[in-house]
Amino acid sequence: MTNETWGLVREELIKRVGKNNYVTWIEPLKFSDLNNGVVRFEVPTSFFGDWVSRNFSDHIRAQLNTAGQQVERVEFSVGNRSTPPEPMRAATAPARAKPAARPSDTDEMPGAPLDARFTFDSFVVGKPNELAHAAARRVAEGGPVTFNPLFLYGGVGLGKTHLMHAIAHELQTRQPHLRVLYLSAEQFMYRFVQALRERQIMDFKELFRSVDVLMVDDVQFIAGKDSTQEEFFHTFNALVDQNKQIVISADRAPGEIKDLEDRIKSRLQCGLVVDLHPTDYELRLGILQQKVELYRSQYKGLVIADGVLEFLAHRITTNVRVLEGALTRLFAFASLVGREITLELAQDCLADILRASDRKLTIEEIQRKVAEHYNIRLSDMIGPKRVRTIARPRQIAMYLAKQLTPRSLPEIGRRFGGRDHTTIMHGVRKIEELMATDSQLNDDLQMLRRQLQG
Numbered sequence: 001m002t003n004e005t006w007g008l009v010r011e012e013l014i015k016r017v018g019k020n021n022y023v024t025w026i027e028p029l030k031f032s033d034l035n036n037g038v039v040r041f042e043v044p045t046s047f048f049g050d051w052v053s054r055n056f057s058d059h060i061r062a063q064l065n066t067a068g069q070q071v072e073r074v075e076f077s078v079g080n081r082s083t084p085p086e087p088m089r090a091a092t093a094p095a096r097a098k099p100a101a102r103p104s105d106t107d108e109m110p111g112a113p114l115d116a117r118f119t120f121d122s123f124v125v126g127k128p129n130e131l132a133h134a135a136a137r138r139v140a141e142g143g144p145v146t147f148n149p150l151f152l153y154g155g156v157g158l159g160k161t162h163l164m165h166a167i168a169h170e171l172q173t174r175q176p177h178l179r180v181l182y183l184s185a186e187q188f189m190y191r192f193v194q195a196l197r198e199r200q201i202m203d204f205k206e207l208f209r210s211v212d213v214l215m216v217d218d219v220q221f222i223a224g225k226d227s228t229q230e231e232f233f234h235t236f237n238a239l240v241d242q243n244k245q246i247v248i249s250a251d252r253a254p255g256e257i258k259d260l261e262d263r264i265k266s267r268l269q270c271g272l273v274v275d276l277h278p279t280d281y282e283l284r285l286g287i288l289q290q291k292v293e294l295y296r297s298q299y300k301g302l303v304i305a306d307g308v309l310e311f312l313a314h315r316i317t318t319n320v321r322v323l324e325g326a327l328t329r330l331f332a333f334a335s336l337v338g339r340e341i342t343l344e345l346a347q348d349c350l351a352d353i354l355r356a357s358d359r360k361l362t363i364e365e366i367q368r369k370v371a372e373h374y375n376i377r378l379s380d381m382i383g384p385k386r387v388r389t390i391a392r393p394r395q396i397a398m399y400l401a402k403q404l405t406p407r408s409l410p411e412i413g414r415r416f417g418g419r420d421h422t423t424i425m426h427g428v429r430k431i432e433e434l435m436a437t438d439s440q441l442n443d444d445l446q447m448l449r450r451q452l453q454g
């Protein structure tokens with residue numbers, strides 16, 4: 001088997017183990033070899049190998065067999081050591097990361113299962129997601145439909161699915177009679193194709209037109225799939241005409257989804273479009289603190305040293321899923337070896353995640369990208385010119401440097417031609433002020449951010 005084949009099989013495992021487990025436990029596996037029915041993977045720590053072996057090796061074996069690989073056993077090794085001996089495996093297992101899911105609706109509503117953990121109570125609100133949260137809350141109250149659809153978008157692992165599930169849970173509690181259907185755009189397509197194949201398209205149409213609330217996750221998936229788009233468009237219109245609430249999520253704004261028909265884009269823009277911004281330090285810390293509270297009952301007696309959460313919030317900036325995965329791994333490991341969670345333990349146990357998050361953006365990269373976008377010279381970023389066509393992009397670069405790098409204002413000032421930190425602060429504030437009214441500026445910032453963090 002080649003690395004490439006493993007890559008493909010690995011992707012398929014998302015469906016079996018869920019996205020969170022996938023990112024935490026499956027993605028870090030490095031394929032070594034497959035010989036005489038034994039497939040070997042390299043893992044970052046022996047604990048890691050042990051955990052995957054206990055929880056996921058059956059899935060890995062089954063998926064490899066489905067892909068035509070003859071696999072009887074799955075083994076893990078750290079560098080050239082193999083998985084730890086039996087006694088360690090018998091140690092107390094932390095609870096599984098994924099709790100039982102429950103169906104999202106009544107029997108005849110074939111939605112995707114809802115994750116019981118994804119509620120409003122467990123959603124930590126901070127500046128980057130407060131608008132999305134408020135809009136989701138409004139929809140979840142189930143009052144008169146004021147904006148349709150609610151379109152939530154943002155990068156990977158920032159809480160779109162969490163908010164959608166929270167809306168569904170809340171609606172079901174407040175108004176159990178409502179027919180709430182939650183599914184991914186991919187499932188929408190499969191159901192549509194199945195209905196076509198089985199000549200039950202009328203049933204399909206009837207079902208989707210009879211819901212009170214339709215929620216479709218990851219709508220970018222239907223881009224480029226012509227007949228699915230067509231059907232989605234008609235479903236959408238039929239529901240809007242009946243004044244039924246629609247909630248949609250995607251990884252980018254409607255206008256930025258390539259190969260999505262213009263008429264769909266414009267419909268999606270008709271309601272309220274809100275962005276989940278990349279997390280900031282405070283939000284990450286809040287999420288970690290909340291998780292630790294949850295873990296306290298599960299891992300009784302486990303002590304976490306001061307500064308560990310701050311360290312993680314500072315260093316793991318990629319996305320919340322990775323952050324949660326890191327904490328889960330840390331607790332599982334500490335409980336297994338019966339040790340306090342110290343900074344050293346975190347550094348050892350999470351070395352691979354920390355390394356991956358280390359790819360830090362530099363101020364120079366930000367200056368270059370912003371200069372390119374506004375078609376000015378890179379030297380003007382650090383130069384003295386004060387005309388607005390140059391000063392504004394410079395302030396945008398200052399703002400992004402503050403947002404996207406851990407540098408202090410004086411450090412940023414030094415990289416902008418030795419400017420004083422108060423000048424940087426002024427620039428950052430100016431942009432924040434303009435953001436409240438200037439939608440073009442907001443669009444530019446979003447695009448730049450995405451490109452820089454790509």
Ligand SMILES: Nc1ncnc2c1ncn2[C@@H]1O[C@H](COP(=O)(O)OP(=O)(O)OP(=O)(O)O)[C@@H](O)[C@H]1O
Nearest residue numbers: 122123124155156157158159160161162287320321
């Ligand atoms: N503000 C938050 N408070 C608490 N947990 C959060 C928050 N944001 C994200 N999470 C958690 O992070 C994980 C990833 O979130 P979610 O699955 O909702 O991301 P997503 O935006 O749908 O990502 P994708 O684009 O990959 O589908 C989940 O376990 C979710 O509970």
